[in-house]
Amino acid sequence: MALFGRSKKYYQFYAQVHFLTCETCLSHHGEISEAPHPQPPLHPDCRCHLLEFPATELEYYQEQSERMKLRAQNELLRRKLWRQAVENLNGSDFSKAEELFRQAAQVEFYLEEVEQLCAEKKELLAQNPHLRARLQKLFVKFYRMKFSLDKYRPIPPRLILLWETQGLERIKELLG
Numbered sequence: 001m002a003l004f005g006r007s008k009k010y011y012q013f014y015a016q017v018h019f020l021t022c023e024t025c026l027s028h029h030g031e032i033s034e035a036p037h038p039q040p041p042l043h044p045d046c047r048c049h050l051l052e053f054p055a056t057e058l059e060y061y062q063e064q065s066e067r068m069k070l071r072a073q074n075e076l077l078r079r080k081l082w083r084q085a086v087e088n089l090n091g092s093d094f095s096k097a098e099e100l101f102r103q104a105a106q107v108e109f110y111l112e113e114v115e116q117l118c119a120e121k122k123e124l125l126a127q128n129p130h131l132r133a134r135l136q137k138l139f140v141k142f143y144r145m146k147f148s149l150d151k152y153r154p155i156p157p158r159l160i161l162l163w164e165t166q167g168l169e170r171i172k173e174l175l176g
């Protein structure tokens with residue numbers, strides 16, 4: 001029976017950390033358990049999974065877990081900062097919003113959220129060409145910065161260049 005004891009299994013929860021990941025899944029990201037629970041999918045369209053690993057590798061997975069939990073927390077913080085930035089957007093003082101956008105973009109920057117912002121603030125942006133120009137300049141900078149994040153390192157440079165070109169065009173289209 002000792003043999004069975006040594007083959008004890010653990011499970012680590014993996015969520016895909018991005019702007020659409022729900023808070024519940026983010027809260028489990030990196031979590032290690034002795035039973036396969038919670039068992040994804042946790043909801044329709046859930047892309048999480050559980051990875052089984054042997055007790056002998058527990059230390060390695062615990063280190064991963066720390067990093068993963070930090071990443072999930074950073075995504076939650078990024079959303080909060082982005083939301084605050086959008087709320088602070090107005091026709092007169094851009095400095096507060098700019099600083100919040102900058103802090104959010106240090107974690108990640110998503111074109112989809114720019115599209116959302118442009119829809120939400122359609123009237124304000126239509127009336128303020130100066131604000132559109134400031135935002136365009138800022139977002140172009142963020143979009144270029146985005147691909148220097150570690151997670152994009154394994155992606156072929158030609159593909160990055162293609163994404164960058166398309167993304168920059170979209171930003172100019174949205175805020176031109």
Ligand SMILES: [Zn+2]
Pocket residue numbers: 015025040041042043046047048
């Ligand atoms: Zn999920």
